[in-house]
Amino acid sequence: MAAMKPRTGDGPLEVTKEGRGIVMRVPLEGGGRxxxxxxxxxxxxLADALQAVLA
Numbered sequence: 453m454a455a456m457k458p459r460t461g462d463g464p465l466e467v468t469k470e471g472r473g474i475v476m477r478v479p480l481e482g483g484g485r486x487x488x489x490x491x492x493x494x495x496x497x498l499a500d501a502l503q504a505v506l507a
Contacts, residue, residue, distance in 0.1 A: 463485065466477040474495050478486045490498065 463477070463479060465479065466475075468475050470489075473489045473491060476488045476490060478488070480486055
């Protein structure tokens with residue numbers, strides 16, 4: 453049986469640099485967080501896509 457980690461709460465949106473990657477933690481409805489590791493090119497693409505939606 454795999455070890456289960458307790459949920460530590462939703463928390464705010466977080467983006468941190470960890471090693472060579474950039475880790476984004478996004479709170480989800482219903483609890484938990486989506487954790488995504490991105491490289492610099494993927495972050496730029498995400499930023500461009502979000503700017504396009506806001507424009």
